[in-house]
Amino acid sequence: MLFVLLRIRDEIDGTLSFRSSCRSAVCGSCVMVINGKIDLACRTQVASFGTNTIILEPLPNFEIIKDLVVDMTPFWNMYEKIRPYLIRKSPAPEKEIKQSEEERRRIDQFVNCILCACCYGACPVLARNPDYLGPAAMAKLERFILDSRDERPHSVLDEINNENGVWGCDTVFRCIDACPKDVRPTDSIVGLRKAILKKKLFGKYK
Amino acid sequence: MLSHDIVIVGGGLAGLRAAVGLCEKYDVAILSKVHPIRSHSIAAQGGINASLANHPEGKDDSWEKHTFDTIKGSDYLADQHAVEIMCRQAPIIVYEMEHWGCPFSRFEDGSIAQRPFGGAGYPRTCYSADITGHVLLNTLYERAVSKGVKVYSEWYAIALVIDNGQCHGIIAFDLINGKIFPIKSKVTVFATGGYGRVYQYSTNALINTGSGIGIAYKAGVPIKDMEFVQFHPTGLIGTNILITEACRGEGGYLINNKNERFMEKYAPKAMELAPRDIVSRSIQTEIEEGRGFDHPLGKYIKLDLRHLGAQKIMEKLPGIRKICIDFIGIDPIYELIPIMPCQHYSMGGIDTNEKTETEIKGFYAAGECACVSVHGANRLGGNSLLDTIVFGKLSAIAIDEYLSGNNVNPEERPLNAKLNDVETNIKKIANNTGERPFSILSDLSKNMSANVGIFRKKDELALALEKIMEIKERYKNVHVSSTSLHMNYELLNAIELGYMIEVAHTIAIGAYLREESRGAHFRRDFSIRNDENWLKHTIARLGADGTPEISFKEVVITRYQPMERKY
Numbered sequence: 020m021l022f023v024l025l026r027i028r029d030e031i032d033g034t035l036s037f038r039s040s041c042r043s044a045v046c047g048s049c050v051m052v053i054n055g056k057i058d059l060a061c062r063t064q065v066a067s068f069g070t071n072t073i074i075l076e077p078l079p080n081f082e083i084i085k086d087l088v089v090d091m092t093p094f095w096n097m098y099e100k101i102r103p104y105l106i107r108k109s110p111a112p113e114k115e116i117k118q119s120e121e122e123r124r125r126i127d128q129f130v131n132c133i134l135c136a137c138c139y140g141a142c143p144v145l146a147r148n149p150d151y152l153g154p155a156a157m158a159k160l161e162r163f164i165l166d167s168r169d170e171r172p173h174s175v176l177d178e179i180n181n182e183n184g185v186w187g188c189d190t191v192f193r194c195i196d197a198c199p200k201d202v203r204p205t206d207s208i209v210g211l212r213k214a215i216l217k218k219k220l221f222g223k224y225k
Numbered sequence: 226m227l228s229h230d231i232v233i234v235g236g237g238l239a240g241l242r243a244a245v246g247l248c249e250k251y252d253v254a255i256l257s258k259v260h261p262i263r264s265h266s267i268a269a270q271g272g273i274n275a276s277l278a279n280h281p282e283g284k285d286d287s288w289e290k291h292t293f294d295t296i297k298g299s300d301y302l303a304d305q306h307a308v309e310i311m312c313r314q315a316p317i318i319v320y321e322m323e324h325w326g327c328p329f330s331r332f333e334d335g336s337i338a339q340r341p342f343g344g345a346g347y348p349r350t351c352y353s354a355d356i357t358g359h360v361l362l363n364t365l366y367e368r369a370v371s372k373g374v375k376v377y378s379e380w381y382a383i384a385l386v387i388d389n390g391q392c393h394g395i396i397a398f399d400l401i402n403g404k405i406f407p408i409k410s411k412v413t414v415f416a417t418g419g420y421g422r423v424y425q426y427s428t429n430a431l432i433n434t435g436s437g438i439g440i441a442y443k444a445g446v447p448i449k450d451m452e453f454v455q456f457h458p459t460g461l462i463g464t465n466i467l468i469t470e471a472c473r474g475e476g477g478y479l480i481n482n483k484n485e486r487f488m489e490k491y492a493p494k495a496m497e498l499a500p501r502d503i504v505s506r507s508i509q510t511e512i513e514e515g516r517g518f519d520h521p522l523g524k525y526i527k528l529d530l531r532h533l534g535a536q537k538i539m540e541k542l543p544g545i546r547k548i549c550i551d552f553i554g555i556d557p558i559y560e561l562i563p564i565m566p567c568q569h570y571s572m573g574g575i576d577t578n579e580k581t582e583t584e585i586k587g588f589y590a591a592g593e594c595a596c597v598s599v600h601g602a603n604r605l606g607g608n609s610l611l612d613t614i615v616f617g618k619l620s621a622i623a624i625d626e627y628l629s630g631n632n633v634n635p636e637e638r639p640l641n642a643k644l645n646d647v648e649t650n651i652k653k654i655a656n657n658t659g660e661r662p663f664s665i666l667s668d669l670s671k672n673m674s675a676n677v678g679i680f681r682k683k684d685e686l687a688l689a690l691e692k693i694m695e696i697k698e699r700y701k702n703v704h705v706s707s708t709s710l711h712m713n714y715e716l717l718n719a720i721e722l723g724y725m726i727e728v729a730h731t732i733a734i735g736a737y738l739r740e741e742s743r744g745a746h747f748r749r750d751f752s753i754r755n756d757e758n759w760l761k762h763t764i765a766r767l768g769a770d771g772t773p774e775i776s777f778k779e780v781v782i783t784r785y786q787p788m789e790r791k792y
Contacts, residue, residue, distance in 0.1 A: 025431075028714065028715060029661070029663035030663065032706070033661060033705055033706030033707060033715035034706055034707045034709075034713070034715070035714075036712040036713075036714060037714075038259070038263075039431055040259055040263050040265070040430045040431055040432045041263075041265065041267065041268050041430040041431075042430065042431060042464065042466070043268060043464070043466040043467070043548060043552070044547075044548070044551060044552075045267055045268050045356075045359060045544075046259075046262075046263040046264075046265075046267050046268065046430065047262070047263060048259065048263045062551040062552065084401060084712060085711065085712040086712075088712060091260070095260075099370055102371070103367050103370060104325075104326060104367035104368060104370060104371040105324075105325060105326025105364075105367070107324070111324045113320075114277075114320055114336075115320055115323045115324075115329075115335075115336060115337050116323060116324065117334075117335030117336065118331050118335055119331065119335050120330075120331050120332075120333060120335075122331075123328060123329075123330065123331045126328060130328045130353070130356075130360060130363075131356070133267075133359070134262055163326075166326070166328070168326070169326075
């Protein structure tokens with residue numbers, strides 16, 4: 020699909036706007052709605068539709084800037100809100116912080132997220148509540164909470180213990196359907212809900 | 226006028242690492258033509274080299290051995306003192322990235338996992354499955370977010386402003402709002418990446434136009450060793466998406482149409498894990514001598530992973546499996562992957578020293594757009610991620626030294642003058658009546674792949690240069706459909722194309738002049754290395770007539786005398 024768009028811009032309509040870069044489904048630039056399905060244009064094969072007409076739309080839940088380009092600012096704001104970085108209190112060892120293969124495996128699916136915002140566009144909660152944190156930001160938070168090396172304070176869970184956080188999710192799994200990298204953001208939301216309950220019952224989440 | 230202490234152009238690994246090193250003390254801004262997380266560092270797969278000695282077969286590894294392998298891999302063109310610095314820094318920056326949260330794959334003892342890679346004496350490539358670039362870029366971006374680094378996202382640096390031997394800043398194009406601004410800065414860093422799109426067949430992203438190198442060159446900064454272009458042995462046919470060297474590091478085979486592991490003939494000891502220049506030439510030779518396979522998308526060789534088994538493929542190479550399924554409809558657990566050599570990396574670039582300084586005061590470069598040189602005539606797999614982070618870090622240290630010791634006063638006058646030039650040029654493009662950029666770029670990139678490719682020859686290189694001169698003429702009249710500055714990607718393409726033609730010119734002229742074969746530069750008419758005449762760097766600077774002026778520079782040799790390169 021991406022190569023069709025590039026050809027249209029090159030040879031037919033030079034004013035057509037869409038984002039693109041890696042053309043190999045790792046950079047997350049070329050997300051759009053293709054015949055009703057949210058996906059990356061680069062990995063979508065035109066021949067798979069078997070029709071001569073394909074309908075392209077910009078990603079929902081965002082303001083349109085031009086053609087297929089949307090303003091991703093709200094997505095990045097939510098991402099930054101959860102403090103998307105490893106937080107440590109212990110002093111760093113001389114070499115690596117040890118982590119078992121099993122501990123590394125636990126964060127694997129969330130590490131795979133490419134921040135393309137397919138899930139954000141697919142989320143029905145965001146369609147009615149723009150203050151909702153959204154699937155990608157919660158998957159990122161879970162990636163750090165589950166990381167054996169992370170030592171963020173328990174209070175971070177209070178910030179998402181509300182309708183704009185984990186309790187806002189409808190659990191209708193649209194984010195899972197939309198993810199081009201097989202990440203399951205709903206798993207992270209359920210995981211965070213469990214952590215909140217664990218903290219309430221036992222005073223700690225790990 | 227917009228103004229910062231330091232403007233860093235490029236939000237990939239080198240640019241982010243420089244920013245993270247400077248932002249606590251200085252007013253730093255990153256300018257990136259895509260959101261930083263979309264930078265091409267994200268696509269690196271196989272890993273990053275560091276002599277951690279975690280692998281059971283790598284317990285004797287050391288930074289000295291890493292240095293030797295890198296110098297030998299470079300075909301002795303690398304500056305040896307710079308390679309030493311990089312290899313000593315390697316474990317330090319890998320541990321630092323790990324401490325900042327990078328999710329490396331792990332060995333059973335909880336240490337960072339390492340795998341064998343081409344041209345390396347020990348398994349020293351640290352990795353995270355086959356998404357190492359993705360995890361490193363995410364970690365550094367996370368670090369930048371945690372420190373509140375200012376980012377101008379989707380802003381393109383359109384020109385570099387140098388006056389009187391000093392850099393005063395850049396002219397920037399805000400792509401979304403369609404406005405052009407001068408940005409004044411005491412220091413400007415280019416971390417703009419490679420130029421893969423100058424070639425028809427490249428593993429690189431669409432954003433890898435190399436325009437950063439072209440911008441610096443047009444502003445009078447010398448560039449180095451541009452004829453050394455790395456062709457990766459295994460690009461997927463059709464899309465040319467990278468199929469990581471880790472496939473061979475994990476034990477994959479290369480197979481010709483006689484069902485032979487043909488690397489036996491070319492590198493009997495290292496086999497598939499010979500350095501990339503050698504493997505790419507071997508594949509090309511097999512294809513040219515009729516032992517490849519035919520496909521409407523081109524001739525190819527097969528990469529066989531089947532014997533690794535489903536579990537190893539799913540665990541170590543899940544991204545490769547997904548690429549194969551999504552983009553060519555085959556599953557490497559059961560089928561062979563059709564691959565061909567494709568342009569992959571630029572050993573050459575903006576001429577810098579080991580501190581990332583250029584000839585111009587206040588102008589620095591790091592990462593693929595720069596040439597220190599640590600890769601010489603051929604880069605080893607796993608050394609490019611290392612280069613970006615090490616030299617991003619070292620640029621921050623050098624810039625701090627420069628700003629602490631000097632009273633730097635950039636001026637607005639040269640910025641305003643350049644702004645005027647840029648606006649005039651854009652008006653001209655809008656009023657031109659010639660071709661649109663795509664057809665010119667298509668001819669340029671076909672010319673480069675056909676005539677300045679893996680195997681080179683004098684008459685073909687002469688033809689390439691002739692065509693580039695014709696293309697330069699055509700470009701003078703390049704035309705775009707709309708004169709709007711708002712979200713006008715075609716206009717951006719037209720502007721970048723001008724710089725791409727200059728980059729191509731310096732590659733072709735370097736290749737034409739260098740009458741020897743060294744690393745990735747192979748001349749059929751001069752098929753051996755000639756240390757007596759050619760153990761030197763090629764320097765290109767913009768001449769008065771608008772064509773490159775070539776001179777040469779000594780290679781720094783410390784303790785490794787050039788030897789024959791056998792694998």
